[in-house]
Amino acid sequence: MKYIVALIVGLLFGVSLFIAAMIYNPFIADRGLSPLSVTDGEVMSLSYSSVPSENIIFTNDGDSRQQPHPQKVLQLWEASIRQTSMMTTVMRDARGQTAGIGIKFSSRSERTRLLNGEALVDSTWYIYLPGRGSLFIEQSENYWPFLREVAFPAWRSSANNWKGTWLGDMTSGPGALGTAKVIGGSGVLLGLDTHGLESLSVRAYSSDEGHVSAEGRLLIELPSIVADDGSE
Amino acid sequence: MLKTFIFGTLLGIAAGAGALYAYPAVDQHREASIVTVAPNGGNIESFHVNVPMDRIMVGAPGRKQPLPPGLRWPADEKLGGVRVELFKVRNARDIVVGVASRTLANDGDNNVIDWVLHLPARGSLYVTMQPQALEGGLRRGGITAGSREFAPLNGFMTERWVADTSGEEDAPSGRIELRANYVGEFVPQDDEMLE
Numbered sequence: 001m002k003y004i005v006a007l008i009v010g011l012l013f014g015v016s017l018f019i020a021a022m023i024y025n026p027f028i029a030d031r032g033l034s035p036l037s038v039t040d041g042e043v044m045s046l047s048y049s050s051v052p053s054e055n056i057i058f059t060n061d062g063d064s065r066q067q068p069h070p071q072k073v074l075q076l077w078e079a080s081i082r083q084t085s086m087m088t089t090v091m092r093d094a095r096g097q098t099a100g101i102g103i104k105f106s107s108r109s110e111r112t113r114l115l116n117g118e119a120l121v122d123s124t125w126y127i128y129l130p131g132r133g134s135l136f137i138e139q140s141e142n143y144w145p146f147l148r149e150v151a152f153p154a155w156r157s158s159a160n161n162w163k164g165t166w167l168g169d170m171t172s173g174p175g176a177l178g179t180a181k182v183i184g185g186s187g188v189l190l191g192l193d194t195h196g197l198e199s200l201s202v203r204a205y206s207s208d209e210g211h212v213s214a215e216g217r218l219l220i221e222l223p224s225i226v227a228d229d230g231s232e
Numbered sequence: 233m234l235k236t237f238i239f240g241t242l243l244g245i246a247a248g249a250g251a252l253y254a255y256p257a258v259d260q261h262r263e264a265s266i267v268t269v270a271p272n273g274g275n276i277e278s279f280h281v282n283v284p285m286d287r288i289m290v291g292a293p294g295r296k297q298p299l300p301p302g303l304r305w306p307a308d309e310k311l312g313g314v315r316v317e318l319f320k321v322r323n324a325r326d327i328v329v330g331v332a333s334r335t336l337a338n339d340g341d342n343n344v345i346d347w348v349l350h351l352p353a354r355g356s357l358y359v360t361m362q363p364q365a366l367e368g369g370l371r372r373g374g375i376t377a378g379s380r381e382f383a384p385l386n387g388f389m390t391e392r393w394v395a396d397t398s399g400e401e402d403a404p405s406g407r408i409e410l411r412a413n414y415v416g417e418f419v420p421q422d423d424e425m426l427e
Contacts, residue, residue: 002233003233003236006233006236006240007237007239007240007243009237009240010236010237010238010239010240010241010242010243010244011240011241011243012244013237013240013241013244014240014241014242014243014244014245014247014248015244015245015247015248017241017244017245018244018245018249019248056289056291056303056304056306057288057289057291057303057318059288070300070301070302070303071302072300072301072302073289073300073303074287074288074300074320076320076331078320078327078328079261080260080261080262080327080328080329080330080353081320081329081330081352082261083260083352084331084350084352086288086318086350088289088291088316088333090306098306098308098310099310100311100314101291101311101316103318103333103348105331105333105348105356107350107352108258108260110258110259110260110353112256112258114257115249115252115253119257122352122355122379122380124348124350124356124379126335126346128314128316128335128344130310130311130313130314130337130339131339131340133344134335134344134346136348136356136358136376136377138356138377138379138380138383174379181379183358183376185346185358185376185377186346186360187339187342187344
């Protein structure tokens with residue numbers, strides 16, 4: 001009997017050890033600076049609030065941590081879209097002025113490999129900037145560093161929240177250097193084919209409600225012909 | 233007993249790693265695509281939006297009854313000519329397969345009508361519509377970009393409003409029909425195909 005107890009205790013200890021090793025694995029480190037953060041080229045900067053209640057609309061399956069906003073918005077409960085969220089938000093330029101409107105579709109990715117430190121989300125942005133045109137952005141985002149450094153400490157805290165300063169690049173592809181693909185669809189941005197990067201800055205997070213204070217930022221590299229017309 | 237404990241620990245580590253490796257953390261639900269072959273090449277896929285039940289948002293300045301209730305459209309003048317609608321999208325079997333946005337903007341001389349279809353298990357499709365409608369209320373636009381499964385595809389999409397004539401009590405007032413016509417690019421798989 002005592003051998004069975006030892007085996008079960010050992011088994012539980014092993015699973016716990018494995019989970020701890022995954023969370024604190026020093027070999028799964030941040031990628032460091034993205035090439036776009038240090039580019040010499042012109043860059044368009046667009047920021048938005050990452051707190052659902054500060055967006056125009058945010059919806060998901062209704063059972064997730066982040067609650068839909070406004071409260072009576074249609075929820076995405078059907079099987080095909082249950083792991084998807086949708087957001088419409090005001091995009092602000094580098095001076096904090098309204099630059100346009102952004103719509104973000106995010107779906108959990110089947111390429112997620114927690115063993116490799118990849119909690120992936122496939123997301124698509126559509127951004128319309130009055131006077132400049134529209135943009136379509138395709139990217140994969142890796143939420144593992146965020147989960148490890150913000151969400152897990154918040155879950156572990158007795159108050160179920162986390163406060164501090166966390167800044168991370170979320171974009172991890174499809175570009176070879178971990179950048180997003182950006183396509184211009186109209187206006188002066190028509191024909192644009194370039195790279196982008198989304199980063200997230202979190203100051204407060206609750207494991208019950210999700211983001212409490214957080215801001216997202218999109219950096220889009222502009223070729224000189226477009227930059228002459230509208231870079232920040 | 234210590235040996236049993238160590239064996240159990242190693243077994244636990246192996247079980248954790250094995251479980252993560254064997255079972256996918258994310259498994260998106262898939263509906264079989266209903267695609268037909270176009271007579272002049274390419275594939276056709278039809279989607280539709282039942283109005284009003286699939287309408288998630290209508291964002292535009294000055295709406296007296298916002299959808300959803302409680303929606304606050306930004307009062308900024310810059311967004312005065314922008315109207316954004318969000319929908320759930322259904323396939324030909326009337327099953328929800330994705331979500332979509334339709335953006336209409338009056339920007340001086342340029343009218344912009346853009347659709348983005350997002351099908352979680354497959355990818356996204358970005359279509360720029362022509363501002364002028366064709367005969368029969370049909371509007372056509374080119375596939376400007378796509379992600380994942382749609383990335384290598386070109387082609388066009390049409391939109392059309394079809395009013396409901398069934399007269400049924402719980403029937404939608406109509407539907408927005410979207411018909412995507414995909415044309416793939418030839419990508420040689422190996423040198424032999426080039427010969």
